[in-house]
Amino acid sequence: MNVKELKPESSLRAAFGAYLRRSRREFGWRQEDLGARMGYASTHVSAVETARKPPTLRFARSADQAFGTEDVFERRWREMRHGVLLEGFPEYVGYEGRAAEIRLFQIGIIPGLLQTQGYARTLADSAVRRGAIPPGQADERVLILAERQAALVRPRPPMVMVVLDESCVRRPVGGPEVMAEQLRALVEFAALPNTVLQIAPYALGERRTLDLPVNLLTMADRTLAAYAEAQTQGHFDREMTLVAPLLTAYHQLQAEALSQAASVAMIEQAMKGMSRDD
Template sequence: MVNRKELNPASSPRAAYGARIRQVREGFGWSQEDLAGKLTYSSQHVSAVETCRKPPTLRFSRELDQAIGTAGTPESFEREWREMRHGVLLEGFPEYVGHESRAVEIRLYEVGVIPGLLQTPDYAATLEADAVRREAITQEQADERVELVAKRQAALLKSPSPLIIAVLDESCVRRPMGSPAVMDEQFARLIEFAERPHTVLQIAPFSMGERRPFSLPVTILTLSDRSLMSYAESSQQGHLERESAFVVPILAAYHQLQAESLSQAASVAMVQELRKGNS
């Protein structure tokens, strides 16, 4: 197509929103004119939002959801607009969440905190309450983040369920978060997670030292067509990598991480001991 602008979804939340419009639109086999015919907006306006020349609005998002049948769902454009407007998510994360909900295998590594897919509501709320205390976010944003954690977890309760491998740095389980009751419930959640049929829980102990291949959290997704993508975050933004030439070495490093980490049985035993000491 002549003058087709290439989009980089990872560059900003607005870019992720626009790229998703294009993905959905082309999935239906629609041109920008076809989509505009289902909205009260012109094809020029659709093009401008899709290519980030104009910001999306609540009304545009709602009309888009009605046109494609996503109104009131976790994948709605309205939800994405609200998250983008309130700054709930890091750049690059909105697109990642969409892929995560469709993945058949999820491999994650986390440092310092229990990852969102394994958090209890009280643990998530405690984590966000501290961000409110530091005035990094508002209470409304904190509530939206906690709600997003629950929605991400709910999206994975499908059949067949995805394989989820979670390797947690020892700091994740050693760091107290909130009251002893909050941690007791969180430890119980980790033990319950390890007992599920399609999950693996491992702890990467401090004793690994320099053999730990990652210094930051990383997630690797395998989609139904066996394609791979990885997602990593800094304090300011997230990066979604789709090029297999870059993802395969990350996957290899992840396998090395698993080999060096405690077995699931030993990991659960550590959590159980920490739970006893917490009471």
């Protein structure tokens, strides 16, 4: 039998697979033995070991149960999943899924919660071509984004308020079809009963109160949290004295931004402009 050589240094997924194989061999188990203990086929175990298939949270927890390792495999899974995110963002995502109110401000690109799959895939693939991330992480980024979006579809969804710098709707991403689909999704988002969408136009100039993207959360108990990031660094904060000034700046920005009706009109105008370019 040919045993595929593993390269754990190539990616976090490969490292997970190599650790799984090493643990299995230390117990003297075949893939069939481990699969039977975990409730998976031996082919599934093989695919995870060789990084052909990504492990799921259920798989990681089943491995911990089989090996009696408490949460070792689960922690490795979380490291693998969150390794594609900036520091502070995994913690933010945990709060985001439970927030009563979400406020977003973005510059240059559509915020993740509003991105279509085509738009998100274009950004992830571009990062791969630039060498910013390995190919496997592109899939993880898109998957994590889909999970974040799904977490907001619940019986009592949060109020989501979004202010986009005009550059978000003017900057072409992925070609006319991808961008047109994304702009249509923004218009549909604005029509939802639990959303507010505004554009901060270029004409605001120095009156734009925020210079970096920011995510603000209000939890059910009315406590606040904030996440802000630069190109290579993110920071999550729940300290009221630090978050409150950001919330004030956000409210000031909302007051200066276009109304939702005017913002939707600008988006629709941008869509028509792309149609003429075709």
